[in-house]
């Protein structure tokens with residue numbers, strides 16, 4: 001496993017890319033997932049999309065276990081939301097690609113997601129609560145969408161400018 005640098009704002013050139021489907025779940029895909037998992041645990045975070053380490057493939061890792069608990073990593077390739085609830089919920093989201101920024105986001109409370117697992121087998125998962133929020137956040141990354149796209153334009157432009165300025169000042 002290899003720890004990889006996480007791409008952050010203002011690098012929208014990469015973060016806005018649309019990731020390509022995983023052609024086949026093979027040894028390289030599993031190596032990618034393992035590197036992502038190590039990078040996510042190190043951060044730490046509860047989810048990571050491949051584009052956050054600069055790889056435009058539709059691969060995600062998620063682990064909602066708390067520290068001290070047994071780890072429960074989930075590996076997803078080519079995830080698709082095949083159903084979302086009418087009911088919405090608000091959650092204060094953060095993103096490893098937008099460090100130290102948190103804002104409330106409204107999304108469907110529950111989703112059903114179809115994906116390929118570590119063996120390349122199709123699986124369907126019904127998710128609610130934090131798992132539903134996290135999966136939607138990660139699937140957004142595969143489409144070049146960030147959680148700040150779900151908040152007001154004023155707040156979004158403010159945070160993007162803050163990261164642009166920090167980079168110009170050599171602070172990133």
Ligand code: GNR
Pocket residue numbers: 044045046047048049052091092093094095096097133134137138141
């Ligand atoms: O670690 C993360 N925490 C989090 C909290 C609320 C909603 C979404 C997330 S995902 C985030 C890691 C990340 O940036 N994944 O893309």
Ligand code: NI
Pocket residue numbers: 094095096097137141
């Ligand atoms: Ni994120």
